[in-house]
Amino acid sequence: MIERLRIAVFASGSGSNFQALTDAVQSGKLDADIELLVCDKPEAPVVQRAEAAGVETFLFRPKDYPSREAYEAEILERLRDKKIGLVVLAGYMRILTHVLVDAYWGRMINVHPSLLPSFPGLHAVRQALNHGVKITGVTVHIVDGGLDSGPILAQRALVIGPEDTEETLAERIHEIEHELYPQVVQAIADGSIKLDDIATSKEKDGMKS
Structure with a gap:
């Protein structure tokens, strides 16, 4: 019997993508187990979502540590204790260091609200509107330590309407995230997406360039 994928979700805010993932697990659409929520803001609403779903939490305040590497080392211990096979970033608003990126290279993914490589970083929805793009x-991409620069796993496009504001466009993008992210995680869980192959290929390309 194949062991189910064990997931840790990293989040800092409301946790709507965390909720979409837990709902997918509970409905049977996602054949994996969410074993841990890592959150750098103990008062964030995502913590209540985790408690309601019965998911264990690791809560911390970065200011209580001497460095990013210090708290990431503690997080890494928790991930290894829980035998986490995939780290899923879902609105985690912290820059990651080599401590986590290297340890989970090829096993850490992120969702970003734009069609990368366009509009990486913060305020991607605002960037798109300010640039006047139509789409x-x-x-969803692998995390490689750069600014939303890792290998792309999946994308879904959305037409920007003339009536769209930052708020309405963000809401429509969130709806896509909540559908696409669990689908990608399920594809990883069932082997349809092979992260090792993609990560290794990207690493070899980087060595050639």
Whole structure:
């Protein structure tokens, strides 16, 4: 019997993508187990979502540690204790260091509210509107330590309407995220997406360039 994928979700805010993932697990659409929530803001609403779903939490305040590497080392211990096979970033608003990126290279993914490589970083929805593009969307990618620069796993496009504001466009993008992210995680869980192959290929390309 194949062991189910064990997931840790990292989040800092409301946790709507965390909720979408837990709902997918509970409905049987996602054949994996969410074993841990890692959150740098103990008062964030995502913590209540985790408690309601019965998911264990690791809560911390970065200011209580001497460095990013210090708290990431503690997080890494928790991930290894829980035998986490995939780290899923879902609105985690912290820059990651080599401590976690290297340990989980090829096993850490992120969702971003644009069609990367366009509009990486913060305020991607605002960036798209300010640039006047007609199409934006959602990207799920492997985390490589750069600014939303890792290998792309999936994208879905969205037409920007003339009536769209930052708020309405963000809401429509969130709807896509909540559908696409669990689908990508399920594809990883069932082997349809092979992260090791993608990560290794990207690493070899980087060595050639």
